[in-house]
Amino acid sequence: MTSVSAPPRVRFAPSPTGFLHVGSARTFIFNWLYTRHNHGVMVLRLDDTDVERNTDASVQSIFEGLRWLGLDWDEEYKQSERLDLHRKAAEAIFARGLAYRDFTPAHVDDDSPSASAHGAWLFNPGMREMSREESDRRAAAGEPFALRYRVPRGEGRILHFVDGVYGAQSRPADEVEDFALLRSAGAPKDRSSSLGLWDGMPTYHLASCVDDADLAISHIIRGQDHLTNTYKHLLIFEALGAPAPHFAHLPLLVAPDGAKLSKRKHGPVVSVTTYRDAGFLPQAFVNFLCLLGWSPKNDRDFLVLDEIRELFTLEGIHRANAVVNFTEEDPFDAKAVWLNAEHIRALPVDELSRCLTPFLAQAGFNPKPEKIAAVVPLIRERIKLLRDAVPAADFFFVPELAPYDPAELIPLKKGETTGDAALALRVLKTAREVLAATPFDHDSLDRALREAAASLGLKAGPMFQPVRVAVCGRKNAPPLFETLMVLGREVCLERIAQAIVLLQSLA
RNA sequence: GGCGCUAUCGUCUAGGGGUUAGGACGUGAGAUUCUCAAUCUUAAAACCCGGGUUCGAUUCCCGGUAGCGCUACCA
Known part of the structure; x- marks a missing residue:
């Protein structure tokens, strides 16, 4: 009754016939969770007995995928x-x-199932x-x-x-x-x-x-x-x-059409590298995959690996297949994306900065780490995938703003189709003077800009929009004062001057 | 065709003989705010069908249907 059973020996045995499949990744994760929950030994074995279909490239990409997941194993074998x-x-x-x-x-397999037409062989x-x-x-x-x-x-x-x-x-x-x-x-x-x-x-x-x-x-x-x-x-x-x-x-992972996920039918969404390259955090990806066919039964969805490992049991596994809900327009399950956003927000600034660096580099931006760290708090709640950081924060890193529609500099009251360009111009000129004379800290900027708005008889909104567009090149951006601070006075004044020119040419 | 597995909101799921069938994502509405986002509130949204057992079945049993899996040298 009280006999202590030996620690379990558990294996994950992928066959290297392609990249690491999300279904395989999930199987690996569940094996890992079971093993580590029960203090067992994790064995990785490459089941490569199908010489026709196995390739070295596949072996490489499987290891790459497994390493990215961040889960370890204790022993490694090759079946061949x-x-x-x-x-x-x-x-x-x-x-x-x-x-x-x-x-x-x-x-040779002909396509006709004639041989098994009546009963099984x-x-x-x-x-x-x-x-x-x-x-x-x-x-x-x-x-x-x-x-x-x-x-x-x-x-x-x-x-x-x-x-x-x-x-x-x-x-x-x-x-x-x-x-x-x-x-x-x-x-x-x-x-x-x-x-x-x-x-x-x-x-x-x-x-x-x-x-x-x-x-x-x-x-x-x-x-x-x-x-x-x-x-x-x-x-x-x-x-x-x-x-x-x-x-x-x-239970198996299936596509929205109910069919087993396959590369031929469903494309790159079945490969874990697709998730990695889009900017999923491995911990978010693991979190998502765990919830497909397993439940912690505590009404919680956002879980970190340690919690999952502690909560994981085979009894929590559901018996029906789980749909990975993707479409052609939207290749990632909305819940996976949401979880990723949650994990991004949970990351300390320096860690998130590190994760973001390669994505910025890929877009041609190689800012100093301090600069990234300054930007991160401004965008972390505005991105769902790491790659979103590029369109969300590019204006912090470009030397010159990309051309934008000058009309965006002019605020519109609701229902209006044309705004007051002359007023926008006055706003920018005032802002430029104010910014030239105000210390670049949050409270000073806040006070100075609001006072400027009042002096023009404006509320904050119509005052801030021209400035925001002038420095960011777009209407939707992080909070204004923080943005100005990260950009620095020199850049802000320069961009506002350019916006003034732009607006004048419009008139 | 045979055998097997499965069936709760659009999706992931909790639950279980008597419940307002719970949560999450997504969606709609509202609040907040300098825009966006985040956040908060709120709404709509499900027990595959038919029998049986039972005082009562979404829950148990049987059948059907559907999906998936396996089915003569893929894994």
Whole structure:
């Protein structure tokens, strides 16, 4: 009852067939959370048994994505380096009579599902029941074959397991097809080894289970698309003489159309680099992904990693697929964007400054860190993505304001279509005089500008707008006094002078 | 086709035999303000359908429907 169980060994096993997918990222995050919540060991394993589709570039981009997330792991393996282990395991399973050679030529997938039109294929009797002698003879003759698991049939055997998310699951073994363990090795002449009886490449099922057993993985947390594959895996663990690990399946991430997220169908929104490049903070991205299919059950949405780790349990995982709500115009889920804005606001100024620096640099701005730090408090509540900082703050960094519509210098009363240009001109001239003579601190500017407005018989609004547009080049900008301060007197006077010229030319 | 999983506001979700079905994002309205943003208040918005069990079902059971997954050498 009180026995202390060993710390869990958990793995994340992506296959490097492209960039890091948001779905994979979420699986990684959930595995990490489970591991760290339970003080276990996190194993990262590259499942690269599909030589046709795996690329080095993909391996790089997956690591890049994982590193960006900021979650760590303790051990690292590459499945392709463990090939011998897989083949030896296959041979052992064959030796125990639990698998057989299938000499059926590997069939190319034609698009027509004709073969499975009526009921599921289970096995090929001619192959399953072939005598060992004949099988050996044909293999020795160099005839290519796949190795198939001999699923127990006619014994009324029921396979079952308790899923950490979906609960008790069971299925008669008779319904499980004789799945492949080793792919056929192709034509004999392609093989370099003299004998070459077991040089087929392992399938995912075999390699994955052999490695999970060898690495003593205790908990397999993966996408729900593997739920029904689990029966095969149970059989493999059994054949290996290894205890079956615990399984937990995660609901899938789907697009608004309900389909599983795919690059071909949904474009770059399925790649975590898209989020990174747009200026998501990794902690916000993780926060968002966690909320897709998991709930802390405390009515809170904004969570930091430490809280999530403490609150995370498999019981909190929802069983239905979760929609990532994006559209073509709006590639990011609104909640992800909101969470990002929240995390941006929660960041200390110096940290946010650091995060912003590369985005500014990309736009050609390389201001001093102190300058960025001065600007950050003015824009942090006005940006949702880091990249928004560029359009929000460019006027702080450009030597010369981009051309703007001079009409914006002229305030409009509600309902009006043309404002009082002469008045705007007077405002700017007054402002220039005032700013030339006022200390550039908040209170002084506040007092001086409001007094100037009063002297012109104006309220603050119509007084501030011309000044704001003159120094920022636009109507919507951060609060005026702070903006003037960061810009400095010299720049402000210069820009107001230019605005005056602009306004005069308009008349 | 077979087998499996799932079904609460537009989206993410909480809840659970008797509730005004809760929260969040988004949306509408208002407040505040030097603009924008932020903030605050507020509104609209959901239990897939049909049976059964029950005094009572959105909740439990069955069926249907729909979506998704797996289904002869992808992972």
